[in-house]
Amino acid sequence: MTEWSAEHRSFTIETYFKNNDSIVATMRAFRKKFKIPPKKPLPSRKAILRWVTNFLKTASALKISPAGPKKWLRTPEYVEKAKAALIKNPSRAARKHSSSLNISDRTLRRMSHDNSNFHAYKILITQELRGTDYDVRKLFASVMLEKLKCRPNSA
Structure with missing residues (x-):
């Protein structure tokens, strides 16, 4: 994904309105103005519409930053609730x-691993090997070797 500058965004928004809300005409003008070769990427339809929407809301061609400070949830209260x-x-899914x-x-x-020393795992059912299994496996291997010796070479 290419990062577009404020100049790119403002030109795109202006061209979009000049061309009667035509995205295709806007993309063509963008390619021509910034001399972008045919195989190189342009702003997508979705990006252009998002830029126009942001411009109508904020009167700015720049990205909208999230409102307010970022909520940090790894506070002691949340850690205790999670713990x-x-x-x-403990058997309930994360x-x-x-x-x-x-x-x-x-x-x-992260909280469960770092603060509570809990580690997520998935129970896998496997076959248990017993003491008698060794003899059965050895017998199977010897039978297979005998069958391979009796078989003519097919090479």
């Missing part, structure tokens, strides 16, 4: 815990 939920029901606590799945996993 309590995991201790209360996805379900995260949705009930209203935090992202990844944040919950």
